[in-house]
Amino acid sequence: MDLTDTPDDVRDPDEEPPDFTEWDAPEEVLKGGPTRERLLSVILQLRAPTKVAEIADQADCDTETARDYLEWFTSMGMTREIPGRPVRYERNESYLRWRRIEQIREQYSESEIVEELKETMEQLEEYRARFDADSPDDVSLVEYTGKSAVEEVWEAVSEWKTLERRAELLDTARQNGHPSSGGARVDA
Secondary structure, rough: OOOOOOOOOOOOOOOOOHHHHHHOOOHHHHHHHHHHHHHHHHHHHOOOOOEEEHHHHHOOOOHHHHHHHHHHHHHOOOEEEEOOOOOOOEEEEHHHHHHHHHHHHHHOHHHHHHHHHHHHHHHHHHHHHHOOOOHHHOOOOOHHHHOOOHHHHHHHHHHHHHHHHHHHHHHHHHOOOOHHHOOOOOOO
């Protein structure tokens, strides 16, 4: 018997196979009803562990509904439950990072990812030269306020940080291969 063969005694011959057309598409499970959408929106905006009642209030739903969805989001890896009294939830940053990398891989070819990474790295070099610093964390707003408006410097530093995150995501997407190119790594 091959590993892909199904043993004869696994399925009852009188049993009807499931009707997959009745199942919700994965996109609909995540975007389906308005309550789920509101709760997901609240989850994505969480910056600190938050009580279920506060999440329910922000999503405009009752606490039990919020608790049910939060447990489901946790089982999917989108949130983390912080035990205690009261139980609190936080968004799972590693899940969101993984999801963004997968979106990049789905939307762009490997060559497009490399080209975008190249352009992003060039922009990062421009910021390093502009501020004569290796990192946006090395830039002092106080030091640059005489040369430019504080808001201008703050926006530039924020953009620099965003570009660093983009470069990291693109590089990770590039390193791990692209599903359509068969570039996924398999270690023997």
